Amino acid sequence: MTSCTVETTENESTIHASRQHEVNDSPIEEVRLTVSIKDDPTLPCLTFRTWFLGITSCATLAFLNQFFGFRQNSLSLTSVSAQIAVLPLGKLMAAVLPKEAIHVPGTKWSFSLNPGPFNLKEHVLITIFANAGSSGVYAINIITIVMAFYHRHIHPLAAMMLTLTTQMLGYGWAGIFRKFLVDSPYMWWPANLVQVSLFRALHEEEVRPKRGLTRLQFFLIVLISSFAYYVVPNYLFPSITALSFVCWIWKHSVTAQQIGSGRHGLGIGSFALDWATVAAWNGSPLAYPGFAIINISIGFFLTLYVLIPIAYGSNAFEAKRFPIISSHVFDASGSKYNVGLVLNETNFQFNQQAYDDYSKVHLSIFFAFAYGLSFATLASTISHVALFHGRTIWQQTRATFRDKFDDVHTRLMKKNYDAVPQWWFYSLMLIMTGLAMVTCEGFGRQLQLPYWGVLLALGLAVFFLLPIGVISATTNQQPGLNVITELIIGFMYPGRPLANVAFKTYGYISMVQAITFLSDFKLGHYMKIPPKSMFIVQLVGTVVASSVYFGTAWWLLTSVDNICDLSKLPEGSPWTCPGYDVFYYASIIWGVVGPLRMFGHLGIYAKMNYFFLFGILAPVPVWILSRMFPEKKWIRFINVPIIISGAGNMLPATSVNYICWITVGVFFNIFVYRRYKSWWARHNYILSAGLDAGVAFMAILCYFSLQIKDINGMNWWGLELDDHCPLASCPTAPGIQVEDCPVFH
Template sequence: MATHTEKDDHYLSEKNDFDLNEKGLQADGDVDLKEEQENSPIEAVAASVPITDDPTLPVITFRFWILSFIFTALGAVIQQYYFFRTVSGNYSIFFVNLVTYSLGKGMARILPSNKLTIGTYSLSFNPGPFNIKEHAMIGIAVSSGAGAAYAIDILSATDIFLDYRINAFGSLIMIITTQCVGYGMAGMLRKYLVYPAEMVWWSNLVQVVFYNTMHNTDDFKRIRLVRGWSRMKFFWVVASCCFFYQLLPQWIAPILVYFDWVCWLRPFDKNFWALFGSTSGSAGILSLSFDWSSIGGATMYLPLAAQLSSLGGIILNYWIIVPIMWMNNILGTKTMGRPLSSKLFYEDGTQFKINGVLKDDYSVDWDKYNAGKEANMAPLYALGFMTSFIALAGCCSHVAFFHGAELWASWKRVVGADDEDIHTKMMKVYPEVPQYWYAIFYVVMAGLACAVCEIYNTQLPWWALLLALFVGWVLTLPIGVMNAVTGYGPGLNVITELICGYILPGKPIANMTFKCYGYMAMYQCNFLLSDLKLGHYMKIPPRCMFVGQLWGTLVGSVFNYLTMILIINSHRAYLKGDPKTADPNGLWTGNRWVLSKKFPQVGWSKVNVAIIAGGMGSFPNGYAVGVVSSLVCALVFQGYLRRFHKNWWSKYVFILSAALDTGAAFTGLLIFLFLGGGLDPKIAVNIPSWWGNYRTDNVTLAEDYGANYPYIDVNRCGAADPAMWEEGSLLKH
């Protein structure tokens, strides 16, 4: 669920602990498959997805409408809130599933069985016990909408940096169309990317096991954890502890977010600040973070090889390449004032201000631009673009080299296969969604998108929008196959930027809009295809899926927009990045809108160049937070506990990670709405300035702080007043 990033749903069941390697075909132990019954040809699917179904279970119920609305809205607010923060949090779908299970059961006990009738439509308040399909449908609806909408990039960037705000109606249509255009594509591609057995979508298997464990067995209620606690009690105790702990780094002592201990060795050395600090464009080498939001529960259960590849890319780029370029001033890196920056600069290092060279329609006035100095991209930000292309090419080559044969075999079975998957056969009992429903929906969304681009000043003509959608169409099918079969696929954000930059140069809003529609068409399509496969495994009627996914997307879009407006109105000065009004604690940012055959025993298939390159481009905006802490967490949980204490790992890790993520998410929500003045600035509560949060607002610096003056910036690198710096030491007075 996305700033926009991929879903982190990869938790496993305590009951069936499968070790899915990249092929996803290997189990930890012998699996007793029911040979006497027809089953999936994929071993892991056969072992984890039941071949039973009860078509009489209600799915779209009153409980579904209420619970899906609440948790979709909550997730959209939390994820959109974190979009504007320097560190990201996670709205755990595991938390949603746990809480909606309890609430659904409670509603089944207390609600009356009366019916709500509107015309010919009738809906019972309580159709009976809270069932597994109803539960899964709530999770799917929440998954569809509880993220940070990608279109917020466009709307917030134009509002914050160009002082141009698209009105509420246009903004909502833009958000909805970018979120929904991929939905129409997903429906039309489902027979290729959902129905065949080979299209597994591996992350869904653990959810299937989880739902079935909760509803079909008593294990969930019977198993006891530490001190004899139930899993639910353990979850809430850990989440509560994390909630209160997170008040320390997020509110009381932000120094715990950016614990740049190396800077303390030479706190007045500019080179130390540039390389060992973790804020304001520094590289964050060896920096620690005690903020769970910057670590995340995914480090406890994602495959260790993938995590090491990503963290290895981060270390290669930010701990090796950045110091080399900075210390040798390669390509004028030092001229920009800081190693990492997404901004543009003149050759002398002063920041380029685009407003001075824009026309009234916000396109570049080339006469004004050519009359002045040339703007340059920061060298290391340009390097980030290069790593994005490496990631795209690396993904394709990795899949070709290590999965090419099976991909080709799978594709031949997908197209025109006579033998259907057992789960596809079982789904025939339900009325199918006609293909033209999705086709009409896609055409309507594309038409509304064209209208938004033409009516509002997006600089993107209708024909360019159609080109963006075409790019998404062309690449969605092969990328979808990669995602379904291997669990990984490349993104299109950089490619779409390149195409639009070529056909519409000098139009920044057009570039963001083109990228948003081209990239999101593919991304959202794959996201929704994965959920369609989950519904396929759970035997949810296709027409219920159509309604549920659309409902979640619409609810999430509305709350994404409302949250964006609330945050921009209350933190505009911080988000603009003006040094005179900078966030004293460094927690708000507006920067996110811009960026084997010879030695088979080595296991080269686990060395994924695409993931390494993705790690190299992780921090283009200059907030290199949580690298060491994430590495330690991954090694402890995935490297040590899973290998040497697997029973403990499988029993605790997923509920522990979900509880920690949930507690941290609610802390962020509390700070945003109340302590931070999100609802009303009058109710904001600011912690007084002290050693853990030295604030630079409303103080007279040296007069108020005396000897502590050089240290008042939260990262303790003596950067409170950059004018005091020279190359290697503090200027002497």
């Protein structure tokens, strides 16, 4: 009896010690496997090299991303490209710049152009600069649709202030929630581990394993391989970005092509041989935790292969009159909707009589349910966080005021560095709020949005920041406020398209910017960067990026004739503005016609409002099961908001993007993670970074060496950026006539 007692006590002590070690390091296994627990607070951070390379990389990425954003072959360059490119430049500057101190005339200040070897913390801050340049500026959508789609004028100062305020507002109130979403070890921000892993591979000295590779050698091999291969899908054989063999077999069947098309249909049997297809829209699947991939997969398959076929087959909302998947809007005859017929040109507001004489707005069945599911996603996010994280958030609230977060990373940061004063955040918040109201109320109220609309939008962003931040910080998914903001202002202030998109941008993007700020702060937390240095770099980077994005967009919109206007552009012109048309059609749905005539009692899609109720209730059964069976830990990994939004990025993403993303994610982050964990810990995130960087560098090389001069590959079937399923977008209702489509009888 005594020996059993002793053995039990020893086992409990061992378990307790093991758990205590996990808390002292990090309670998240992926973080323990990836993030170093060492720090050198003597390393210089805000050096001349940091400012020069950081601002240069920020401005370069901002210019290139905006320049490519207007073109048919759009390209989005991530900060990983700059992260790799600046390393040899930083080392070169450390080797050639003079080390003598330079004194600032008339002051006691001095600095050195070369304070020593190029170090890890400089590299991290330069990458934070690059993040600001690569993240895009959502307000450019408003400027573009005003000038290129609605063909109206907007004051350049108003446009610039709109750009700046929407990008910087979220930084103010991010400071309110940083204790919860940065200091807490349970808010681990999975995507940051890719960059942490790459930083360590680039900077840490490592002994090559016998018959193996160092992490840097592995990264270089992946980078070179990805770079060399991407010339095939990007230039020689673009059709392998979506191979839909079902369409090749049934060339004259609309139904077969709707089922098999990876670009315009359900994508059954469709696949791609292109990393850009895998990582487009959803990001690299290697950066997502396994449970998030499973939840997304379940949601995607339930939406695309259960809900949509049932709804289309039953002809819900007259679905067969329109394509099964499309982001465009249609009239009752199945033709694209002519918004010019229902918009008053003199006051730029909705014309009810013209609308009654013309047609109600119709959506493809997928587009309609995409809005319904977005309603459910937002409602379920609040319900899920309250049920599963409510007690934790309350405990963290109490612990926050007592500073009781106690993993090793938080302890090191508090020991070695001063926190950012709260008044920095509050001052920024007040200044930007004032400028935002001036932007909307001034300049002849060109943006149509009154001051109370700005305040309401910001209130919504603050309200949803914590629950959405928790989802982002634990699953790498970020439910958006774009639809709920459109819905609210559309009911409150209908018939004004610019007021609608301005309200959406202030509500949605200010929250996104807050999440971005917090994510970058967590990266700095992992890499042990002084918080004040992080804040300054993020602030300056955002100002630089906003200015360059705006300047590039304004230059192109005012200098390229008929930009974005497909009916007037010359044959083969690249200035087709892919992506901006989705924003334009959303402004029609929510701003011109309004939600009352779309999702209210005057509209066709009023039943979509039941998705709000569904979203609120959906997490409850999972929560009850988790309480009834606490020993079954897998139940707590069921994330209802992620399941509901599983196909949330479709439109603009396509089914082939999701199929490839899920396949790669399941293989690496479930199969490899479980069977070959040591390999996964060493190589997974580096593999992701190498693939991304290789694609980006080859795309730049191809464009500026060949495609900018209209030198393309030989003209053959595989050169088309298409999956060769021309009938996938055809209607199947009897009597509907659409160009290039058969008529059913």
